[in-house]
Amino acid sequence: MTLPREATLVILTGAGISAESGLRTFRDANGLWENHRVEDVATPEAFHRNPALVYRFYNERRRSLPGVQPNAAHLALARLEREWAGEVLLVTQNVDDLHDRAGSRNLLHMHGELLKGRCLGCHAVLDWPGDMDSDSRCPACGRGRVRPHIVWFGEVPLEMESIYRTLERCALFAAIGTSGHVYPAAGFVGAVGPETRTVELNLEPSRVADAFREHRAGRATDLVPAFVAELLGS
Numbered sequence: 001m002t003l004p005r006e007a008t009l010v011i012l013t014g015a016g017i018s019a020e021s022g023l024r025t026f027r028d029a030n031g032l033w034e035n036h037r038v039e040d041v042a043t044p045e046a047f048h049r050n051p052a053l054v055y056r057f058y059n060e061r062r063r064s065l066p067g068v069q070p071n072a073a074h075l076a077l078a079r080l081e082r083e084w085a086g087e088v089l090l091v092t093q094n095v096d097d098l099h100d101r102a103g104s105r106n107l108l109h110m111h112g113e114l115l116k117g118r119c120l121g122c123h124a125v126l127d128w129p130g131d132m133d134s135d136s137r138c139p140a141c142g143r144g145r146v147r148p149h150i151v152w153f154g155e156v157p158l159e160m161e162s163i164y165r166t167l168e169r170c171a172l173f174a175a176i177g178t179s180g181h182v183y184p185a186a187g188f189v190g191a192v193g194p195e196t197r198t199v200e201l202n203l204e205p206s207r208v209a210d211a212f213r214e215h216r217a218g219r220a221t222d223l224v225p226a227f228v229a230e231l232l233g234s
């Protein structure tokens with residue numbers, strides 16, 4: 001099925017797109033995330049109980065970013081945004097900066113970003129390339145403590161209104177490298193219109209695979225460049 005060149009496309013990505021860059025996915029290690037239980041590092045309760053552990057955990061994740069590079073799948077999605085005549089909205093659940101470095105600009109990080117912090121006092125969102133701890137203070141208000149700008153379990157993801165508005169009017173929705181375990185992202189496929197083309201690109205079928213009309217199985221670095229070339233007709 002060919003799409004009008006000015007159609008709106010929404011692409012959702014998950015940890016699978018960064019796997020071949022060397023970043024571990026979440027659900028490939030028995031519920032452990034880099035040797036930690038999610039409840040110990042990725043919930044507001046964990047931050048309240050043991051802030052030092054949570055700061056350290058995200059400091060380590062942040063420090064690992066300069067050692068990894070965008071792969072062919074990230075680069076292909078940046079190409080799609082540059083060359084497609086209509087809007088391409090890229091929504092990622094990933095907190096790494098690989099889409100940004102690949103060149104995607106119409107990009108929403110719905111689960112936050114490792115390289116940002118948020119002031120607990122004035123709520124300013126701040127660029128934060130280095131380490132963060134309990135003594136870190138907000139440069140905007142000069143007083144507030146700073147937390148990682150990460151959406152933890154139990155918190156509301158970012159930019160939901162604009163994501164749903166675009167889902168309702170998109171002609172194509174594609175989900176890449178996400179297991180479909182975590183909502184609301186897993187429910188996006190159900191928010192598109194009845195005519196929308198829906199495609200899942202993943203190593204194995206996700207938990208919500210049945211909701212997609214088309215499926216492509218394989219590695220993101222193989223599937224995504226080919227899919228983008230197909231959409232661009234080259």
Ligand code: APR
Nearest residue numbers: 014015016019025026027093177178179182203204219220
């Ligand atoms: N190419 C394509 N898909 C891959 C690849 C690859 N090279 N490697 C793994 N995958 C797929 C897996 O088959 C799996 O379906 O990527 C998916 C990764 O799933 P998860 O680890 O569950 O990651 P994700 O869906 O992004 O998790 C969602 O859960 O822990 C939270 O907030 C965290 O954003 C995260 C959210």
